[in-house]
Amino acid sequence: MRKAAGKEKVLGVTESLCPECLARIAARKVAGDDVVYLVKTCPEHGDFRTVIWRGTPAYETWAGEGGTTPAANVSSAGKGCPFDCGLCPGHRRPTCCVLLEVTGRCNLACPVCFASAGRRGDDPDFATVAGWLRQIRAANGQCNIQLSGGEPTLRDDLPEIIALGRSLGYGFFQLNTNGLRLADDREYGARLKEAGLSCVFLQFDGLEDDVYERIRGRTLLARKQEAIARCAELGLGVVLVPTLVPGINTGHIGRIVAFAAGLVPAVRGVHFQPVSYFGRFPQTPADADRFTLPELMRALEEQSGGKMRATDFRPSGARNAYCSFHAEYLVAADGAMKLSRSGREKTCCQPRPAAEGVRKARSFVARRWSAAGGAGTASPAHCPGTVTDSLDAFLDMVETRTICISAMAFQDAGNIDTDRLKDCPLHIFHPDGRLIPFCAYNLTDKAGRPLYRPQEVRP
Amino acid sequence: MDEQKLVCVKCRIPLAPGDVTLTYMGSNFPVKLPKCPRCGLVYIPEALATGKMQQVEAALEDK
Numbered sequence: 001m002r003k004a005a006g007k008e009k010v011l012g013v014t015e016s017l018c019p020e021c022l023a024r025i026a027a028r029k030v031a032g033d034d035v036v037y038l039v040k041t042c043p044e045h046g047d048f049r050t051v052i053w054r055g056t057p058a059y060e061t062w063a064g065e066g067g068t069t070p071a072a073n074v075s076s077a078g079k080g081c082p083f084d085c086g087l088c089p090g091h092r093r094p095t096c097c098v099l100l101e102v103t104g105r106c107n108l109a110c111p112v113c114f115a116s117a118g119r120r121g122d123d124p125d126f127a128t129v130a131g132w133l134r135q136i137r138a139a140n141g142q143c144n145i146q147l148s149g150g151e152p153t154l155r156d157d158l159p160e161i162i163a164l165g166r167s168l169g170y171g172f173f174q175l176n177t178n179g180l181r182l183a184d185d186r187e188y189g190a191r192l193k194e195a196g197l198s199c200v201f202l203q204f205d206g207l208e209d210d211v212y213e214r215i216r217g218r219t220l221l222a223r224k225q226e227a228i229a230r231c232a233e234l235g236l237g238v239v240l241v242p243t244l245v246p247g248i249n250t251g252h253i254g255r256i257v258a259f260a261a262g263l264v265p266a267v268r269g270v271h272f273q274p275v276s277y278f279g280r281f282p283q284t285p286a287d288a289d290r291f292t293l294p295e296l297m298r299a300l301e302e303q304s305g306g307k308m309r310a311t312d313f314r315p316s317g318a319r320n321a322y323c324s325f326h327a328e329y330l331v332a333a334d335g336a337m338k339l340s341r342s343g344r345e346k347t348c349c350q351p352r353p354a355a356e357g358v359r360k361a362r363s364f365v366a367r368r369w370s371a372a373g374g375a376g377t378a379s380p381a382h383c384p385g386t387v388t389d390s391l392d393a394f395l396d397m398v399e400t401r402t403i404c405i406s407a408m409a410f411q412d413a414g415n416i417d418t419d420r421l422k423d424c425p426l427h428i429f430h431p432d433g434r435l436i437p438f439c440a441y442n443l444t445d446k447a448g449r450p451l452y453r454p455q456e457v458r459p
Numbered sequence: 460m461d462e463q464k465l466v467c468v469k470c471r472i473p474l475a476p477g478d479v480t481l482t483y484m485g486s487n488f489p490v491k492l493p494k495c496p497r498c499g500l501v502y503i504p505e506a507l508a509t510g511k512m513q514q515v516e517a518a519l520e521d522k
Contacts, residue, residue, distance in 0.1 A: 385491060385493050386491060386504060386507065388511055390489050394486070394488065
């Protein structure tokens with residue numbers, strides 16, 4: 001461990017884990033030279049120092065930008081965070097989104113994978129997944145469902161799972177996918193849409209095949225574009241999800257946003273995920289292997305030529321402020337982007353474009369006017385002489401030309417801060433029935449041994 | 460409400476359709492609304508204020 005220089009300042013204390021043995025250890029957030037580190041010492045494995053924030057906006061002021069600061073810390077009676085998940089009384093956020101891993105199989109073999117998915121394995125059968133949906137609904141009431149894996153589209157019965165979930169009252173189903181089957185199988189996409197799929201989160205790392213070869217192990221760009229085209233034909237909204245790896249695609253951020261903006265409203269957003277280090281890795285990741293949220297905000301400004309500004313972005317009010325940011329823009333026909341709304345998102349786990357809220361409001365108002373005067377969205381019949389075409393045009397633009405730019409910083413054994421973990425509203429359903437915060441579920445030690453995820457034998 | 464019944468309370472003359480520019484947070488929206496030909500008073504129907512204008516406000520700011 002480097003010796004703390006005299007000008008370094010402790011911004012706060014928390015708890016973290018030893019990356020070697022996953023023992024819970026005290027940690028300090030230490031600022032120095034415009035960089036904030038998580039600094040910790042394992043009695044057995046020594047000192048660790050991991051970058052968690054680089055540059056502006058400043059770490060100290062970011063939480064005041066519309067996010068939340070933790071409420072009073074409630075200790076759990078068990079072994080302490082993060083060893084009592086399921087959830088423990090010390091967890092500060094209720095479940096908002098539940099991620100279901102409906103298969104362990106995948107048709108890719110990415111070096112970067114949260115789920116350590118393999119090519120073979122047994123899926124939980126339909127009755128099992130149906131039982132999960134009923135159990136979650138009974139325990140948590142209304143929450144959003146993310147269908148994930150593995151690659152969930154390898155299941156032929158995914159439409160039936162969504163249809164069942166809809167019949168149980170779930171209002172929002174998101175599909176986390178690499179898009180290969182959506183590109184190839186239009187009929188499958190149509191079945192998903194008909195069953196009630198709300199949104200496709202499409203793994204999309206860049207606009208060059210070299211990026212896919214390095215991150216995913218093969219060229220995929222054309223397939224991604226085909227998947228987007230099929231979704232557009234079906235009216236399935238797509239959010240592009242790039243995993244950002246320093247030195248591979250962190251220079252492609254502006255181009256990804258420009259590409260997405262050219263495809264609104266078929267593409268509704270870009271959700272960036274700086275790489276985190278789960279699974280087996282030979283060496284502790286270096287600071288150069290990490291890309292922090294403020295760097296991403298500044299890259300969005302620099303690489304967009306100033307169409308977006310780092311100051312446009314705000315933390316989420318639904319989770320710890322240091323886990324995410326977002327902003328929404330109106331995209332003009334010439335590609336110009338105007339900040340439309342950078343406040344709190346309407347759902348906890350996926351910032352949704354304002355358009356959806358507007359659409360709901362619009363349909364409500366249209367119904368009311370229809371009942372009153374039968375005039376639909378035209379000028380109110382009871383007040384002739386009123387012409388509001390410019391308002392209509394603006395609302396149409398909001399509905400069809402809004403894009404949401406967001407990011408989420410997941411935590412691994414190097415940078416995990418239990419204060420952040422306790423604020424997590426995105427939970428993964430464990431096959432034994434527990435709900436585990438996303439980062440705790442995916443967390444592994446340096447040798448790839450998981451804290452919670454059932455270990456799978458890779459073929 | 461019937462247009463013929465809209466009368467300017469100050470000038471005592473009927474309102475007539477007139478050009479108005481609504482401005483909100485730097486965005487301008489040219490519309491036609493009942494307006495007093497003499498003093499320029501503008502009548503904004505309640506359905507417009509609580510409908511489209513409110514939606515535009517919500518889209519332009521954090522609401």
